[in-house]
Amino acid sequence: MEKKKIVIVGALGMDFHLFNRKFRNNEDYEVVAFTYAGEQNVGTTSKNERIYPYELAGDMYPDGIPMYPEIMLESLIRKYKIDLVYLAYSDLSAKHVVYLGQRTQSAGAEYVLPNPDDTMIKADVPVTSVCAVRTGCGKSQVSTKLVDILTEKGLKVISIREPMPYGDLRKQVSMRFASEEDLIKHNCTVEEREEYEQYIEKGHVIYSGVDYAAILKDVMKENPDVIHFDGGNNEIPFYKPDLFITLVDPLRVGHETEYYPGQINLRRANVVVINKENTAKKEDIEKLLKSVKEMNPKAEIIHSNSVVEVENPDIVRE
Structure with a gap:
């Protein structure tokens, strides 16, 4: 059977993960190229990094x-007679998804939205994930609070973050961060x-990198009780969550x-957190609550504030 020729449209994150999970060593397909969206912070990487290495x-x-x-994209499709184009990055308007x-x-070429179940890795320990419907919903504060709570209960939690691989990908397969020295070591x-x-x-302790199967192996060497996935933008989890929280x-x-x-995150969530209620209008909270219940009537809903605090507030000028 002739191989299907593929282009993966991405932004140095889910695109690599999709390749690793579905296409690496898969002789039914040939991934001819990745494309990258420069507006998603990718434009800061240097030209000599524009290859997914052997x-x-x-x-x-x-x-x-x-x-x-x-x-x-169009010139690649025509030049290489591409069969399938997979969309593999996040925080895109529905209009832009259709545009692509x-x-x-x-x-x-045929246009494909990947099945989330094809990219989620199953771990041997419970997995929690915090994702969102948009970037900027407040995932980080919820993630760290969740890890704090689990740790206080005596559980050993190792966190994994969606990648930001702006350097030499060969050196970023699996990175562990537990100290300032680790940040320096990996040129963050x-x-x-x-x-x-x-x-x-x-x-x-938090991990990140390029190969999330390799990361999972490294994490499991530390014998965690729970793995926590901290999603980027509004991306879906890279691991199959036992507790799926969406903001x-x-x-x-x-x-x-x-x-x-x-919207996939919202529809799949076990728990939906309506964040920033302290700065929102009551009628907007009610509209959002109605929308959430329509799309995911079984989810538990948590109402939350997002309070901004600064050190030494006296030195902050209006």
């Missing part, structure tokens, strides 16, 4: 897999530090249905 891609790809700007689909189909960007430091400061935002009512793949 060491990660596997023996089917001795030269690695090239990455191209998303603007080249029409670009794909007009160039002659300011953005990465913002995510990892809040765990480190509380004495927690929604009353300051952006309607976004819970309008952004991909956030």
Whole structure:
């Protein structure tokens, strides 16, 4: 059977994870290229990193897999006679998802939204996840609070963060962060530090990287009682959660249905947290609550405030 030729449209995150889970060493497919969306912080990476290296891609790809700007999608489809284009990044408006689909189909390829069950890895210990319907809902504060609560109950929790692989991918297969020295060792960007430091400061351990099966193996060597997945943007979990928590935002009512793949998180959640209620209008909270109940009537709903505090408030000027 002739191999299906694939382009994966992404932003250096779920796209790599999708490849690792579904296409690596799969002789039914040939992944010809990744495309990347520069507006999702990818534009800060250097040009010599625009390849998914052989060491990660596997023996089917001795030269690695090239990455191209998303603007080249149609030309790639036509040049390489691409059969399937997989969408594999997050926080996209429904309008933009359709826009990418029409670009794909007009160039002659089939457009595919991956099945979340194809990318979720099953762990041997319970997994909690905190995801959202949009970026900026307050996942980090909920994630660290959840890890604090579980730790206080005597459970050993290891957290795993969705990747931000801006450096040499070969050196970022599986990274462990438990100290300032680890942040320096892995040449973390300011953005990465913002995510990892809040765990480190509380004495927690957090992993990130490129290969989430390899990360899971490393995590399991530490004998955790629970693994916590801290999602990025509004991405779906990389691991199959036993407790699936999704945040929604009353300051952006309607976004819970309008952004991909956030609605998947909402519909699959065991628990929905309506965050930022202290800064939202009552009528917006009520509208959002109605929307949540319509899409996921079985979910437990938690009402939450998001309070901003700063050290030395006297030095803050208006």
